[in-house]
Amino acid sequence: xxxxxxxxxxxxxxxxxxxxxxxxxxxxxxxxxxxxxxxxxxxxxxxxxxxxxxxxxxxxxxxxxxxxxxxxxxxxxxxxxxxxxxxxxxxxxxxxxxxxxxxxxxxxxxxxxxxxxxxxxxxxxxxxxxxxxxxxxxxxxxxxxxxxxxxxxxxxxxxxxxxxxxxxxxxxxxxxx
Numbered sequence: 001x002x003x004x005x006x007x008x009x010x011x012x013x014x015x016x017x018x019x020x021x022x023x024x025x026x027x028x029x030x031x032x033x034x035x036x037x038x039x040x041x042x043x044x045x046x047x048x049x050x051x052x053x054x055x056x057x058x059x060x061x062x063x064x065x066x067x068x069x070x071x072x073x074x075x076x077x078x079x080x081x082x083x084x085x086x087x088x089x090x091x092x093x094x095x096x097x098x099x100x101x102x103x104x105x106x107x108x109x110x111x112x113x114x115x116x117x118x119x120x121x122x123x124x125x126x127x128x129x130x131x132x133x134x135x136x137x138x139x140x141x142x143x144x145x146x147x148x149x150x151x152x153x154x155x156x157x158x159x160x161x162x163x164x165x166x167x168x169x170x171x172x173x174x175x176x177x
Contacts, residue, residue, distance in 0.1 A: 001027065001028055001063065001064060002025055002026070002027055002028075002061065002063070002064055003026050003027060003028045003030070003062070003063060004024070004025065004026040004049065004060070004061070004062060005024075005025045005026075005060070005061040005064075006022060006023065006024040006025075006045070006048075006049065006058065006059075006060050006061075007023055007058055007059045007060075007061070008021050008022070008023065008057060008058040008059065009021070009022040009023075009024070009045060009048060009055045009057070009058035009060075010022075010055060010056045010057035010058055011041070011044050011045075011048060011053060011055050011056055012056055018041040018044040019041045019044055019045055019048070019055070020041075021057075021058075022041070022045055022058070024045065034046075043085060046082065048060075048069075049069070049075070049080060049082075050069070050072055050075045050080060050082040051069040051070060051071045051072045051073075051074050051075045052071075052072065054070070062078045062079075062080070081152035081153060082152060083145070083148045083149055083152050084148065087144050087145075087148060088148070088151075089136045089144060089147060089148065089151075090136065091135070091136050091137035092135065092136075092137065093135070093136060094132065094133050094134060094135055094136070095130055095131065095132045095133070095134055095136060095139070095147050096112075096115065096116060096119055096132040096133065098136055098147055098151060099119050099132075099147065099150050099151045099154050100115045100119070100154070116132060118154065119132060119150065119154060120132065122150055122153060122154055123150060126146075126149070126150070126153075128146045128149075128150065130143060130146055130147065130150075
C-alpha cells in the first residue's frame, strides 16, 4: 500500500519551474532520500507535501486516498511531520516549551507534568539525552536538530510506526544529528 503518492506535481515561482510534473511514491515502511544539487526542487516538493506550499498542478494521495493539504495542520492530521532545513524554534523558550508549543489540547490549561512525561518518554525512545528545561538559545546545532525531531514526532501526535516524517536537509545546519 502506498503511504504517499504525489502525481504530476508542478510548482512555479514566477517563471521558474521548481517542480515540473513530479511523480513520487513511498510505500509503507520505506525510507527515501531525495538527492540533488541546490535549486532542484527537493525542498519545494517536501514543502508541498507538508502544506507550506500549494502545487500549481498535481494530486497528493495519503494511504491511497486523495488528500487536500492546505497547511501544516492538515499534514499533521494526516500523520505527516517535517524537520525543516532552517530551525523553527523559539530561542527564548525551553526545549519542552518548544516541543509542546501549539500541540497540546485541552483548552487553556496545559498539563505540563503530563507533557513532560510524554516528551521524556519519547526522548528516551530515540536515545536523545537532552535537558528539557534548557533554553533553546543555549543549545548546539546538533541538539537543536534533536529538538526539531522530537517536536515533529510529538507534534503530529503520531510517535509510532506507520507515520511519515520528512526532513528538508536536516543535517544542513552543519551539525550531526
